Amino acid sequence: MALPRTLKADLALAGVTLIWGSTFVVIKLALKDASPLAFVLVRFALATALLLLIFGRRGRLFAPGLARAGAIIGIFLSLGFWLQTVGMQYTTPAKSAFITAMSVAMVPVLLIAFFGRRPAVLAFAGVVAASVGLYLLTIPAGEFSIGRGDLLTFFSAIAFAGHIVAVGHFAPRHPAGSLAIWQIGVALLLTSAVTPLAALTGLETPRLDWTPALILAILVTGALGIALAFSVQTWAQQFTPPTHTAIIYTLEPVFAALTSYLVFGELLTPRGWLGAGLILAGVLLAELRSPGATDLPGMPAPANPPRGNSV
Numbered sequence: 185m186a187l188p189r190t191l192k193a194d195l196a197l198a199g200v201t202l203i204w205g206s207t208f209v210v211i212k213l214a215l216k217d218a219s220p221l222a223f224v225l226v227r228f229a230l231a232t233a234l235l236l237l238i239f240g241r242r243g244r245l246f247a248p249g250l251a252r253a254g255a256i257i258g259i260f261l262s263l264g265f266w267l268q269t270v271g272m273q274y275t276t277p278a279k280s281a282f283i284t285a286m287s288v289a290m291v292p293v294l295l296i297a298f299f300g301r302r303p304a305v306l307a308f309a310g311v312v313a314a315s316v317g318l319y320l321l322t323i324p325a326g327e328f329s330i331g332r333g334d335l336l337t338f339f340s341a342i343a344f345a346g347h348i349v350a351v352g353h354f355a356p357r358h359p360a361g362s363l364a365i366w367q368i369g370v371a372l373l374l375t376s377a378v379t380p381l382a383a384l385t386g387l388e389t390p391r392l393d394w395t396p397a398l399i400l401a402i403l404v405t406g407a408l409g410i411a412l413a414f415s416v417q418t419w420a421q422q423f424t425p426p427t428h429t430a431i432i433y434t435l436e437p438v439f440a441a442l443t444s445y446l447v448f449g450e451l452l453t454p455r456g457w458l459g460a461g462l463i464l465a466g467v468l469l470a471e472l473r474s475p476g477a478t479d480l481p482g483m484p485a486p487a488n489p490p491r492g493n494s495v
Contacts, residue, residue, distance in 0.1 A: 193423040197432045200413045205439025207409045208277035209447050211269060214401035217393040220269040221379040228372035230406035235368055238415055239361025247362065253354035254366020260347035262371040267340035274333025276450050281440030282321055282460045283337040287344035289314035289470040294349050306469045314466025320459030364414055430471035434464045
């Protein structure tokens with residue numbers, strides 16, 4: 185008996201979310217053999233090559249406005265990956281995943297700041313819940329300081345929120361495959377420029393120790409986490425409703441916490457779990473919008489919430 189297409193799409197998205205969640209641990213391990221920007225650079229290089237193979241012949245890579253759209257989206261994507269990967273050196277995979285998940289709840293804030301759009305009540309409640317959750321997850325009781333890794337990851341979540349807004353704005357205007365190539369390609373070019381600049385200024389000494397573990401990490405995070413996951417996501421979100429997608433996406437930090445426990449034995453404190461739960465609740469509230477709501481002025485809401493903020 186054939187499975188309904190909606191169920192196939194939900195299962196595909198669950199598989200993608202499992203890949204994304206597990207990559208937090210993979211990246212943490214890979215940073216033993218590579219510096220952050222160098223690692224991001226080779227990931228983007230592999231993903232760009234694979235996306236060109238998948239979509240290059242079918243897409244119109246030089247359609248009007250496509251390069252500009254890809255450049256804007258690619259800038260946000262680059263910032264998100266850089267800050268998240270550097271931050272991973274100083275925080276744990278589970279905390280990184282839950283903080284990164286806040287990017288969805290931050291979208292209404294950016295829409296207010298840049299488009300003057302008043303958020304829906306659920307979206308506003310989601311931002312508040314996620315913010316309280318972030319405080320409980322990252323700041324120990326009785327203290328008022330946040331760790332360097334958590335802070336960098338928080339800024340990466342802001343960048344990923346900008347990426348979500350940019351994708352929501354440009355995706356209806358351009359083919360998904362072509363836009364994917366441009367945004368990942370721009371991210372590759374920007375990282376190629378920033379990595380030697382970081383070396384010259386002493387911010388990072390580029391390093392790639394080509395161990396079997398690092399090669400596997402590059403394949404998992406570049407080929408599976410970016411190229412394959414993006415392709416499957418593009419197909420699946422045509423057939424599953426937004427409520428399904430929102431619920432499935434909250435599994436990403438859960439999978440990250442599970443893999444971090446299995447690999448590193450990482451356990452959150454009760455306070456941390458409460459914060460993580462509030463972040464997930466905030467993400468759900470921010471994504472479960474009322475029917476007919478708009479993300480940008482004059483633009484109908486996309487069929488499903490855009491993604492791209494996973495490692």
